[in-house]
Amino acid sequence: QVRLVESGGGLVQAGGSLRLSCAASGLTFSGYDMAWFRQAPGKEREIVAAITWTGRGTKYADSVKGRFTISRDNAKNTMYLQMNSLKPDDTAVYYCNAVQGPFTIATIRPTFDSWGQGTQVTVSS
Numbered sequence: 001q002v003r004l005v006e007s008g009g010g011l012v013q014a015g016g017s018l019r020l021s022c023a024a025s026g027l028t029f030s031g032y033d034m035a036w037f038r039q040a041p042g043k044e045r046e047i048v049a050a051i052t053w054t055g056r057g058t059k060y061a062d063s064v065k066g067r068f069t070i071s072r073d074n075a076k077n078t079m080y081l082q083m084n085s086l087k088p089d090d091t092a093v094y095y096c097n098a099v100q101g102p103f104t105i106a107t108i109r110p111t112f113d114s115w116g117q118g119t120q121v122t123v124s125s
Contacts, residue, residue: 001026002024002025002026002027002112002114003024003025003026003116004022004023004024004095004096004097004112004115004116005022005023005024005025005116005117006020006021006022006094006095006096006116006117006118006119007020007021007023007119008020008021008119009093009094009119009120009121009122010120010121010122011122011124012086012121012122012123012124013123013124014086014087014088014123014124014125015085015086016086016123017082017083017084017085017086018083018086018121019080019081019082019083020036020080020081020083020094020119020121021078021079021080022034022036022078022079022080022081022096022116023077023078024077024078024079024096025077027098029074029077030053030074031053032053032098032099032111033050033051033052033053033098033099033100033101033103034050034051034053034072034079034096034097034098034099035047035048035049035050035051035070035096035097035098035099035103035108035110036048036049036050036070036079036081036094036095036096037094037095037096037097037110038090038092038093038094038095038121039092039093039095039118040089040091040092043092045095046061047061047105047108048060048061048064048068048081048094049061049064049068049070049081050070050099050103050105050108051070051071051072051079052101053074053101055071055072055074058070059103059104059105059108060105061105062105063089064083064090067083067084067085067086068081068082068083068084069081069082069084070082079096081094083121086121086123087123088123088124088125089123090121090123091121091122091123092121093118093119093120093121094118094119094120094121095115095116095118096116097110097111097112097115098110098111098112099111
């Protein structure tokens with residue numbers, strides 16, 4: 001059974017930083033491209049960033065380019081999202097999932113139908 005557990009969220013002031021983690025189990029983590037998604041209140045879930053199974057390929061939504069960095073450690077079955085220069089518009093619940101490759105930000109699709117509980121990120125102005 002695939003299990004994805006997000007952590008690292010919290011309340012931070014605008015301009016601050018957070019580092020999110022996604023711990024995966026029940027799958028061969030190193031065999032999957034992975035991604036971070038987020039869902040703000042009243043909005044649809046949207047892609048934030050994605051990374052290939054090797055970690056050498058990354059893509060970002062325009063809204064986070066230059067501020068967020070996605071990475072992974074296949075030895076630890078964990079993916080990360082370093083978020084810097086946070087803005088109130090970044091406030092959302094952040095989720096991770098595997099994605100189908102090859103991918104582009106415009107066409108990316110999650111692999112698994114079930115999602116973890118997510119981690120709340122709140123950025124105050």
